[in-house]
Amino acid sequence: MASSSRGVQTALQVVLAIAILALTYFLYESITAPYEAVERQKELTEMTRERMDEVRSAMIEHNRREGRFITTLDSLVMWLNTDSMMVAAGDSIFGAGFAPDSLPFSPRTGNRFELAVVDTTRTATYRLDDPDSDDFIGTLTGDVTQLNAASWE
Numbered sequence: 001m002a003s004s005s006r007g008v009q010t011a012l013q014v015v016l017a018i019a020i021l022a023l024t025y026f027l028y029e030s031i032t033a034p035y036e037a038v039e040r041q042k043e044l045t046e047m048t049r050e051r052m053d054e055v056r057s058a059m060i061e062h063n064r065r066e067g068r069f070i071t072t073l074d075s076l077v078m079w080l081n082t083d084s085m086m087v088a089a090g091d092s093i094f095g096a097g098f099a100p101d102s103l104p105f106s107p108r109t110g111n112r113f114e115l116a117v118v119d120t121t122r123t124a125t126y127r128l129d130d131p132d133s134d135d136f137i138g139t140l141t142g143d144v145t146q147l148n149a150a151s152w153e
Contacts, residue, residue: 058076
């Protein structure tokens with residue numbers, strides 16, 4: 001009778017050990033999964049802002065060289081792909097591995113950035129918006145102090 005009692009006690013200890021391990025795993029997952037999701041969102045936000053900075057740099061360069069802001073992102077990509085100086089200097093201006101064709105798209109969702117240009121006032125302005133967040137660069141109000149300012153800076 002004592003041996004069957006020890007067998008039950010051992011079986012109960014094994015069951016409890018397995019339950020403890022399972023609960024430990026679920027606790028670990030419940031803590032790390034939300035943290036990883038937040039970290040991934042931060043990473044995507046940073047990548048999107050970097051891409052928007054690249055668009056800003058290209059817009060500034062086009063304005064500097066041509067004397068006007070380009071009005072569409074497709075035209076900006078075409079200019080970056082065909083202008084010999086930009087093709088040669090693309091990696092030094094935008095960083096190694098720069099791909100102009102990906103410029104109009106948000107890394108967050110793949111949606112296109114929205115670009116609006118106002119060139120009917122004394123000073124032309126533009127505004128680049130990320131459709132998936134509240135991030136933007138520039139202004140449409142004509143306030144030249146906000147011309148190339150980013151909402152997150």
